[in-house]
Each structure stands twice: as C-alpha cells, then as structure tokens.
Amino acid sequence: MSQAQALPTSPLKQFWLKWRFHLNILLILIPLGFMPKYFADAKLFRGEGGLGANVVSDIKVGQWSLDLAELRDEAPRADGPAGHFKLFNAALCKTCTEGAKAIYLRIGKPRSLRAAGTIFFGAPYRMITSLPIPPRTKPDADLWITIEGWDGSMHQASIPLAQASPSTVAWLKKQGGTK
C-alpha cells in the first residue's frame, strides 16, 4: 500500500512546504543587516571613531584645556520621569590631566560648586556624562564646564549649546510650542 500522502491542495501550503528550508538563509541575512551599526558602535565606544559628533576642540578652562563632543548627533533621549538626557564625551589635553579632581557639565552658569551639574566619569582622555536637558531651556543657552582642582580651586568656561549640540537646540525649538 502506498504511504505517499496526497499533496496539499492550498497553493500557499505548497509554497510554504517547498520554500521553508530557505528561511535558513534569511536567518543568516538578518544579523548581517545589523552589522554596519554594530561595527560603527564598536568603533565609537572604543574611541577609534574620535570623541563623538560636533567636537569642540581646545576649550580653555583655567590651566587646562579640553575637547567636548556629544556622543551621538541626535535629540535628547527620554529617561522616564527623570526627563531628557544627552550623553557628552570630553577629553583633557594629553599633557594637562594633573591637578584636575572633577569636571562637571551644566546648562547655564552653575550657582555653586555643589550644583555644578553632572560629573564626568571615566579615563581623563575619554570621559562621559549624562546631561539633563530641561525642556524649557532657551535655545541660546550656554553649556558650562566646571573643573574642580585638587587644591580646591574652581575654573569655568562656557560654549554655546548650539555649537556643542545643534540637534539638542533643534529639539528644544520643537519643544517650545508644547511646554
């Protein structure tokens, strides 16, 4: 007696039975599509792609000078009820890490050293911080960098936010209508 089963009548079913094996190839192709992003991220996080986007070089802060860049050229990211944040990278110049205890970043001039903003962490040549962006920040606001020395001294410098992160300014202008 024949064991052969009758062919399914539905053309869709026939198509599926005939081609399902080739999903293997699809499963290999899917990760391939994500590889450019993976390698770009790996390059960025290793520092091989530079400090980040919109690098502002050689900002003089007291006796130090540093480079500042946003990690990605994109609008601030929401972090639940805590608000929106932008990641900034900074690097002290190669010969001037001595004496710097802490580096802070803030939108607007800090009122005091206690409220100097968010702190940069990481190696002196590649530090990172998560800067809160209040939605009501004016687009012409300045970004203030505060360096606290081990001797207790405080040094400050500022650059326009529009120079450090044009996409944040664009985002702020868009927020202006709703907040």
Added chain:
Amino acid sequence: MNTLIRTLALPFLMLAASPALAHNPMCECEPVAGDQVKCTGGFSDGSGAPGVTLDVIGYDEQVLVGGKLNEDSSLTFNRPEGEYYVLFDAGPGHVVEVDYADIGQP
C-alpha cells in the same frame, strides 16, 4: 504564516529591546496644604532615595532648610519667603535643582 511570525518574533524583539540608561537622579516638588512644599527624590531606575540630602537654598546661597529625605524618599518643609531652589544632593555630580518658579502655588 503564523509559524513564520512566531519563529521570527523572538529574534526581532531581542534586537528591538535597547538597554536601559544609567540611573539618573530625579526630584519632584509639589505644593501641599498649609503653605508647605513636598519634595520627592529618587532615581530613574525606580529606586528611592531615603536618607539622601535635600537642601533648600536661597538665591544668596544661604541654606534655608537642610534636611535628609525620609523613609518614603520625601521631605516636607514650610515654603520659604523669596527666591530659592531645592537641591537634591546624592553626591558630587549627582544633583537635581528645582527652582521655586517650577513649584506651583497650591
């Protein structure tokens, strides 16, 4: 076709899920009855902040109210006169400022 969707659902979900951000400090202040202000601190990963310093500082940098958050991560204080800001201080670089103008009237 459902099988196909089900087969691909998990890999797609895993790729779509982005890792959570670091825990950022946060502080919210609201007016409460009796001309008082209640501030609640915490971190964006959902953890509370009992025992963390919360100071109310005048624009002249005088500390008007110096306190620590209670067990429920909040502190209630009498609304000070004049211009001031609330400083949630979880350590250097982990601060949140709330300006008096952002604390509404009851």
